[in-house]
Amino acid sequence: MIKTPIxxxxxxAEIIRVLKKKHVISRTDILDFSGxxxxxxxxxxxxxxxxxxxxxxxxxxxxxxxxxxxxxxxANLGYVVGIDLGATSVEVALADAVGTIVQxxxxxxxxxxxxxxxxxxxxxxxxxxxxxxxCQIDQVLGIGVGVPGPVDFSRGVLVAPPLMPDxxxxxxxxxxxxxxxxxxxxxxxxxxxxxLGESRYGEALGVDHFLFVKIGTGIGGxxxxxxKIHRGNNGCAGDIGHICVDKNGxxxxxxxxxxxxxxxxxPAIIQAGLQAVQNGESExxxxxxxxxxxxxxxxxxxxxxREGDEAAxxxxxxxxxxxxxxxxxxxxxxxxxxxxxxxxxxxFGNHLLVAIRRAVLRRSLPLxxxxxxxxxxxxxxxVGIYGVLALVLDYLFVDEEKPFLSx
Amino acid sequence: MIKTPIxxxxxxAEIIRVLKKKHVISRTDILDFSGxxxxxxxxxxxxxxxxxxxxxxxxxxxxxxxxxxxxxxxANLGYVVGIDLGATSVEVALADAVGTIVQxxxxxxxxxxxxxxxxxxxxxxxxxxxxxxxCQIDQVLGIGVGVPGPVDFSRGVLVAPPLMPDxxxxxxxxxxxxxxxxxxxxxxxxxxxxxLGESRYGEALGVDHFLFVKIGTGIGGxxxxxxKIHRGNNGCAGDIGHICVDKNGxxxxxxxxxxxxxxxxxPAIIQAGLQAVQNGESExxxxxxxxxxxxxxxxxxxxxxREGDEAAxxxxxxxxxxxxxxxxxxxxxxxxxxxxxxxxxxxFGNHLLVAIRRAVLRRSLPLxxxxxxxxxxxxxxxVGIYGVLALVLDYLFVDEEKPFLSx
Numbered sequence: 167m168i169k170t171p172i173x174x175x176x177x178x179a180e181i182i183r184v185l186k187k188k189h190v191i192s193r194t195d196i197l198d199f200s201g202x203x204x205x206x207x208x209x210x211x212x213x214x215x216x217x218x219x220x221x222x223x224x225x226x227x228x229x230x231x232x233x234x235x236x237x238x239x240x241a242n243l244g245y246v247v248g249i250d251l252g253a254t255s256v257e258v259a260l261a262d263a264v265g266t267i268v269q270x271x272x273x274x275x276x277x278x279x280x281x282x283x284x285x286x287x288x289x290x291x292x293x294x295x296x297x298x299x300x301c302q303i304d305q306v307l308g309i310g311v312g313v314p315g316p317v318d319f320s321r322g323v324l325v326a327p328p329l330m331p332d333x334x335x336x337x338x339x340x341x342x343x344x345x346x347x348x349x350x351x352x353x354x355x356x357x358x359x360x361x362l363g364e365s366r367y368g369e370a371l372g373v374d375h376f377l378f379v380k381i382g383t384g385i386g387g388x389x390x391x392x393x394k395i396h397r398g399n400n401g402c403a404g405d406i407g408h409i410c411v412d413k414n415g416x417x418x419x420x421x422x423x424x425x426x427x428x429x430x431x432x433p434a435i436i437q438a439g440l441q442a443v444q445n446g447e448s449e450x451x452x453x454x455x456x457x458x459x460x461x462x463x464x465x466x467x468x469x470x471x472r473e474g475d476e477a478a479x480x481x482x483x484x485x486x487x488x489x490x491x492x493x494x495x496x497x498x499x500x501x502x503x504x505x506x507x508x509x510x511x512x513x514f515g516n517h518l519l520v521a522i523r524r525a526v527l528r529r530s531l532p533l534x535x536x537x538x539x540x541x542x543x544x545x546x547x548x549v550g551i552y553g554v555l556a557l558v559l560d561y562l563f564v565d566e567e568k569p570f571l572s573x
Numbered sequence: 574m575i576k577t578p579i580x581x582x583x584x585x586a587e588i589i590r591v592l593k594k595k596h597v598i599s600r601t602d603i604l605d606f607s608g609x610x611x612x613x614x615x616x617x618x619x620x621x622x623x624x625x626x627x628x629x630x631x632x633x634x635x636x637x638x639x640x641x642x643x644x645x646x647x648a649n650l651g652y653v654v655g656i657d658l659g660a661t662s663v664e665v666a667l668a669d670a671v672g673t674i675v676q677x678x679x680x681x682x683x684x685x686x687x688x689x690x691x692x693x694x695x696x697x698x699x700x701x702x703x704x705x706x707x708c709q710i711d712q713v714l715g716i717g718v719g720v721p722g723p724v725d726f727s728r729g730v731l732v733a734p735p736l737m738p739d740x741x742x743x744x745x746x747x748x749x750x751x752x753x754x755x756x757x758x759x760x761x762x763x764x765x766x767x768x769l770g771e772s773r774y775g776e777a778l779g780v781d782h783f784l785f786v787k788i789g790t791g792i793g794g795x796x797x798x799x800x801k802i803h804r805g806n807n808g809c810a811g812d813i814g815h816i817c818v819d820k821n822g823x824x825x826x827x828x829x830x831x832x833x834x835x836x837x838x839x840p841a842i843i844q845a846g847l848q849a850v851q852n853g854e855s856e857x858x859x860x861x862x863x864x865x866x867x868x869x870x871x872x873x874x875x876x877x878x879r880e881g882d883e884a885a886x887x888x889x890x891x892x893x894x895x896x897x898x899x900x901x902x903x904x905x906x907x908x909x910x911x912x913x914x915x916x917x918x919x920x921f922g923n924h925l926l927v928a929i930r931r932a933v934l935r936r937s938l939p940l941x942x943x944x945x946x947x948x949x950x951x952x953x954x955x956v957g958i959y960g961v962l963a964l965v966l967d968y969l970f971v972d973e974e975k976p977f978l979s980x
Contacts, residue, residue, distance in 0.1 A: 402908050532805075
């Protein structure tokens, strides 16, 4: 049973740092990076292998002489859990100690329920996955929790979450530690984790400055600056859904008028679709609604769009333009090299993307858009769960001299 | 004669790192931070003192036993130069090797002139200061240049500067190295440097996430994220002057309509003042213009404001509100803990500040404004020159294993 997060002495920290850069390393790599004597390298490698943090793998390529024995992280050190909680759904993944998912489950969720209930259900789901995998509670090294609201990252609690105000300051870490006492727990905002997922497993790999924009029921942003998540002073950086696009626009659930979210996200798109039907502007949407018990969904507007329905196209383009206008300001301010778009509404495809790109190009400074790329995230809906697993692995090994979190 | 930037071996780099944190250190401090043996500390300290990077100063406080001999940076190692170039003025400062200004000079400048001429004049000003100080060209260790435009920091050149398009890619570094061959040269955007100055010598000391907003002939921003300047992908991050505030507004020099700069900066304020006079809305401004040969300046509007002139007040409030509306979006996006306001127009005082604060509070999310402070920079007009000197000192000592700049 390993106590987590795993505190490393300075020699171990040096080896882990090299390994995180190179993924597979030889003793010579450690020698080159550390400047230690051969004897010290030998001794430290022996010690870290004995602790089970690393394992020896297939031989490397010989540079003349014996083939070097290569080492990498020990995938069997234990398991990590990622929880990706959205407003209406939850996904839980169980992965090995290098992040390969071995079991996963998703189901509807409702964050308007009390936090105990929702996180209690998450606990049941984790226990179910452990059971399926045939492993024990004390093999869980760490748990990451992504939540749809602003997070005070160092304390691991939600702060003034608009969707679920009652969850404020709910002790997420200690809640999970009751059932999983050997695991450390990290909590972050869901869109920050999408950005992290994109940066580790997507096209943002190695990209220093980028934005991830989630468009769904709400609109949120994740920010990377100088290769790191920028969480801001209160953990609420990236909250672009409540930027004003029209002072005379409809009232948003935040109380202000004309917020981007109130005008361009899922519910606004549905509202515009219903209005179009009422105005007799789309026979196709009308038929779709009738054959769906009077209910209009974003997917139906998306599908009408693909069939060339004029009203649906107009609605999607208007939404894309408003999003693009806001992003244009942020591009001037932040000068990212990439913007990745994800979330449910991103399924709208090229019409939405083209409208966004056009608005950004029209209103941003030429220098800021010269190398700017705006694309859908290719990872798709898995980006959040990948991100939360990456976060857990980031904090699994901690330098004992500078621990990031007081867990 | 010292070759700059000064490349440090790993032991020297460790000592300099400790010194940058603590400013004055003892051998015991180095022992504690490095984990070296007493003998190695002794040897490394001797070596770095011999090279003249550090000097021994007054004794420290005894912890029992002999008083420890304290060390700090050697102010007499040489001189550094800071150039703060604005659209219409230039300031040059000569400082010792710890940044204490010993000579300075300011004069009008015009960036519409060719780069050779303007930087040639800067060279003359530096030579004049060296002469006044009685020191030699080869005593100049480093030169920092702040310019009013987007900078590719790693290359040290302006990229698509709207004010002086002809300066694009002008080789600022090699230009100065012709006259000052022993000095390294670093170039950055003027507002980034104001932010850096505020972070080292002002109220942003130790603040991780903040914005510096310069309001003058134009409007620009400097961004700190996680304690570091965020320059963005093309070095143009912080360009908030061209964020759209009114799609139907006047045409900006960038070609778009209704940019913040075109509606709320110095020239727009003067234009509004002239309009008020023309409409017979301000006798005071009319008198002021008449007694100033028909010319209206921002200072005159500021002074009318202080005397309670209604038209002047309205103009300043409108400007503050537009700036505040843009900042509200950026506060939602970036979640800074502080916004510092500087530049010529910031002299307008409390009326401007109150209007900015009110607009931000009205439109930002409550969580993002709970701890947000918006104030004028207390350093005042020196913040740019302080910043550029801080930048030079940051790059004076460079770890030979990871040099930041290829100078």
